[in-house]
Amino acid sequence: xxxxxxxxxxxxxxxxxxxxxxxxxxxxxxxxxxxxxxxxxxxxxxxxxxxxxxxxxxxxxxxxxxxxxxxxxxxxxxxxxxxxxxxxxxxxxxxxxxxxxxxxxxxxxxxxxxxxxxxxxxxxxxxxxxxxxxxxxxxxxxxxxxxxxxxxxxxxxxxxxxxxxxxxxxxxxxxxxxxxxxxxxxxxxxxxxxxxxxxxxxxxxxxxxxxxxxxxxxxxxxxxxxxxxxxxxxxxxxxxxxxxxxxxxxxxxxxxxxxxxxxxxxxxxxxxxxxxxxxxxxxxxxxxxxxxxxxxxxxxxxxxxxxxxxxxxxxxxxxxxxxxxxxxxxxxxxxxxxxxxxxxxxxxxxxxxxxxxxxxxxxxxxxxxxxxxxxxxxxxxxxxxxxxxxxxxxxxxxxxxxxxxxxxxxxxxxxxxxxxxxxxxxxxxxxxxxxxxxxxxxxxxxxxxxxxxxxxxx
Numbered sequence: 001x002x003x004x005x006x007x008x009x010x011x012x013x014x015x016x017x018x019x020x021x022x023x024x025x026x027x028x029x030x031x032x033x034x035x036x037x038x039x040x041x042x043x044x045x046x047x048x049x050x051x052x053x054x055x056x057x058x059x060x061x062x063x064x065x066x067x068x069x070x071x072x073x074x075x076x077x078x079x080x081x082x083x084x085x086x087x088x089x090x091x092x093x094x095x096x097x098x099x100x101x102x103x104x105x106x107x108x109x110x111x112x113x114x115x116x117x118x119x120x121x122x123x124x125x126x127x128x129x130x131x132x133x134x135x136x137x138x139x140x141x142x143x144x145x146x147x148x149x150x151x152x153x154x155x156x157x158x159x160x161x162x163x164x165x166x167x168x169x170x171x172x173x174x175x176x177x178x179x180x181x182x183x184x185x186x187x188x189x190x191x192x193x194x195x196x197x198x199x200x201x202x203x204x205x206x207x208x209x210x211x212x213x214x215x216x217x218x219x220x221x222x223x224x225x226x227x228x229x230x231x232x233x234x235x236x237x238x239x240x241x242x243x244x245x246x247x248x249x250x251x252x253x254x255x256x257x258x259x260x261x262x263x264x265x266x267x268x269x270x271x272x273x274x275x276x277x278x279x280x281x282x283x284x285x286x287x288x289x290x291x292x293x294x295x296x297x298x299x300x301x302x303x304x305x306x307x308x309x310x311x312x313x314x315x316x317x318x319x320x321x322x323x324x325x326x327x328x329x330x331x332x333x334x335x336x337x338x339x340x341x342x343x344x345x346x347x348x349x350x351x352x353x354x355x356x357x358x359x360x361x362x363x364x365x366x367x368x369x370x371x372x373x374x375x376x377x378x379x380x381x382x383x384x385x386x387x388x389x390x391x392x393x394x395x396x397x398x399x400x401x402x403x404x405x406x407x408x409x410x411x412x413x414x415x416x417x418x419x420x421x422x423x424x425x426x427x428x429x430x431x432x433x434x435x436x437x438x439x440x441x442x443x444x445x446x447x448x449x450x451x452x453x454x455x456x457x458x
Contacts, residue, residue: 030355041307042307043306046076047076059335061088068084068091070094071106098131099132121208133148170207173208173209179252184198187256211271216276225389226387231273243266244263287337345437355380380441380442384429385436393431399444401440406441407419
């Protein structure tokens, strides 16, 4: 067992320091569990490149992911996207793909997807540093001028926002804009005054920054503590292709973009991340990385995150071993662990306004992170995770209780509680390399006692 719970009796603590404040009065405001689940996505060819629609539906439902990166690249019928949404509840970012420039086709094909309730967003061209194209008669991207790239993204944004049906959907920027060869201003969502870019101030490109912050990078090639936490870092401390290198100071030519302070709140998504199973990245390490990566991304301000890939490619040289699923659709450990996490956090209702929980983790180590979620029935799910390659962290979580009972889950073990401590106001956890979830009732035992006392007095 990788978890150790130490149960503290509430009466002694209450006598010593008084009853804790109610969760609604002070403390940490929760995020909706559904918002976290909605952020979980993957890259998939849906029903092409050796993938089949029935298998993709089954994979999406098993994982509990909520969106796919998609668009007009490939030969997948629009009805397949609608059916995938109907059967698995997923939505789609709708993009031009690699080298695509047909904005009219992009918006035209998006309309039936939107009508089905399956459209999430629009996305600009994929990695123009790798996939150059010609737009309006001018070749651009790669090592050429990026003016054609900038004009294409500007025109895509204008086309979406001028469409009465599609204008409500956000536009995500291009990926790998940090490679721009000339300063066309793609390091901004809207070019500000005084930026000195080739495109004019006021040019609107996107509503969200779009990054491919793969977990392993030449600057950070090996497993390390806080590996995925660092990949999600929006500051210059990030060692991979992160937000700063794309929108703060571009990594290729060092064109300035947003300040470090502005990057902290810049709307952002990841349309590709992940890692391949190879060498020190075993199937277990791959699974742990993807599990903590999703948590880190949401915790650090990324609205949506898509893993590359849903299933290993079978139409490219070699077996890339990126996928949640093997080529025969057998689930890897990453699929099992994510299935367990999304099952534990599943919420079929709607929470209008998240509440607060007055919890704390005194002396929380740098490699331990926490995130408070809440379900529509009021239950708080406190996710606590460590990102150590070796060893353990011991932390004590003060719940702001006391509580008659809580439940502790470990997604690397299964979907049932691994412990159900009673009469508890704090837990001591021994953490290593993965998350645990503490399910906490909406009201403490003290709250219920107070409510009963008030009822009797009345």
